[in-house]
Amino acid sequence: MNLSLADVAYLTSDAGTAALAEVAEAPLTDRVAEISALRARHGERTPALVETTLLRRRAAAKGLGEPHWLYTDEALQQATAGPVAAHRAARLAGRAAHDATCSVGTELAALAPVAGPLLGSDLDPVRLALAAHNLTGAALLCRADALAPISRDAVVLVDPARRSGGRRRFDPSSYQPPLDAVLDVYAGRDLVVKCAPGIDFAALADLGFAGEVELTSWRGSVREACLWSPGLAQPGVRRRASVLDRDETLTDADPEDCAVGPVGRYIVDPDGAVVRAGLVRQYATRHGLWQLDPNIAYLSGDTVPAGMRGFEVIEELPYSERRLKSALAAADCGPLEILIRGLDVDPDALRRRLRPRGGDPLTVVLTRIGAGPSARSTAFVCRAAIS
Structure with a gap:
């Protein structure tokens, strides 16, 4: 379902908080019977209460947020897993940062313990309202288009939408905002862009990207490719692999003189x-x-x-x-x-x-x-x- 600003106002009220605590106790496995019983108590608020409860459970599995956080389904699908966001934040320790597609605030929450001051912006007023609830003052928030810069002297983070109607977008020019436009608008700025792990490296070169591409895995799965502009990249490094499960990092500047031979043990x-x-x-x-x-x-x-x-x-x-x-x-x-x-x-x-x-x-x-x-x-x- 799509939350409205009225839904957010209810969910963040004392009555909504109490209702969410009640729904959180329900297994929500027998949806027909359980939702019928909940609807008898909460009426038209039931869909928002059930959706929020289920999203919180999914968020916990991704290592995201706190128990009181609120999400939309699409925002949660795109949100970076907690350990991956924390890994990225560690590279930005001590820097002022502007998340230009802040959504419900997951990246800003990872940055808050190590970086600042923080600014978050988004075009969606509902997501901004959720971010304001989730972040409890950890960042300044405002409504703005990611392609209309509103900050200076700060690292800019952009996480373009890569889904439309539940389908993945594989062409970087079809991201929202388009990757080529992001790179053009923030040319010369310290910029971090989250991309799909399968992004075509040759396509990045065609777009003129000259920084570092970092591939990050967690729990045995490649989670994302992250673009680091030249000012944020390690000198001489164009590609990096970060394996969070084993705290291991490799780059294309590391030695690569391995042999080729028949199978061993x-x-x-x-x-x-x-x-x-x-x-x-x-x-x-x-x-x-x-x-x-x-x-x-x-x-x-x-x-x-x-x-x-x-x-x-x-x-x-x-x-x-x-x-x-x-x-x-x-x-x-x-x-x-x-x-x-x-x-x-x-x-x-x-x-x-x-x-x-x-x-x-x-x-x-x-x-x-x-x-x-x-x-x-x-x-x-x-x-x-x-x-």
């Missing part, structure tokens, strides 16, 4: 942020690993980096379904995980065709090794191992 699949940032060789060099193929992100080594999941190789064989099925049967394969890079194979369809029926959980790593006429499709039958 383990196969290691680097974190998605490392792969997406194009820093696989740097990761391999840091951890004493080598590449199976110079163009494929799978690595190998005789140990698994601390905190990483690796795959102990049981058997290597030329890939064909017949050979693989026979090898899995001989290994008493039961639950089967299939990882693929460099081959056009549907893992779910392949798993159905292989029909493993044993008791031993195994992993199959399928990849291409070599290029041109000498390229070969290879299967590695493995057991998962965690360092």
Whole structure:
């Protein structure tokens, strides 16, 4: 549902706060019966109360906000997960900052303990009202268009909307506001822009972006790409991968003199942020690993980096379904995980065709090794191992 300013006024009133506390006790699993009972008590306010309760539960799972915070569904979908926002804020410690697309205030809340003074602006009056409630005076708020600058001598943060009608926008020029317009308007300013993790690096170059692109992962998932203008980037760094689960950072300025060789005891699949940032060789060099193929992100080594999941190789064989099925049967394969890079194979369809029926959980790593006429499709039958 779309909250109105009247809804916000009610939800932030004493009566609304009390009603939210009551609804928070409801499981909200049997929606028909529970909502009917709530509607009998709260009438037309019920949808806003239920929606807010469910959004608060989702926000908690993202590590966002405080129990009293209010959200809209779209704002919560776009909000940065708490640890990711805190990581970004740490890079801006001590700086004045202007969040030009502040929405309900999640980025400003992350900045408040380390940066300031803070300014937040947005075009949506409902989101600004929610931000005013959520931030309780931590930032000055005003209504303004992100493409009409209202600040100076402050780092500008912009988080363009990348969804429309529930669908993702993949073209940076279709972001709201468009990325090319943001880069043009704030040219020469210290600027931070949150983008989709799949953004095309070549497209950024075409737009004239000359700063640093940081890929950040949390809980095993790549959460975002963040653009840092040249004044905020580390000298000599154009790409960075930040793996928050392991407090590890790599950049394209790190050593990358890793070897290419045959498989060792383990196969290691680097974190998605490392792969997406194009820093696989740097990761391999840091951890004493080598590449199976110079163009494929799978690595190998005789140990698994601390905190990483690796795959102990049981058997290597030329890939064909017949050979693989026979090898899995001989290994008493039961639950089967299939990882693929460099081959056009549907893992779910392949798993159905292989029909493993044993008791031993195994992993199959399928990849291409070599290029041109000498390229070969290879299967590695493995057991998962965690360092």
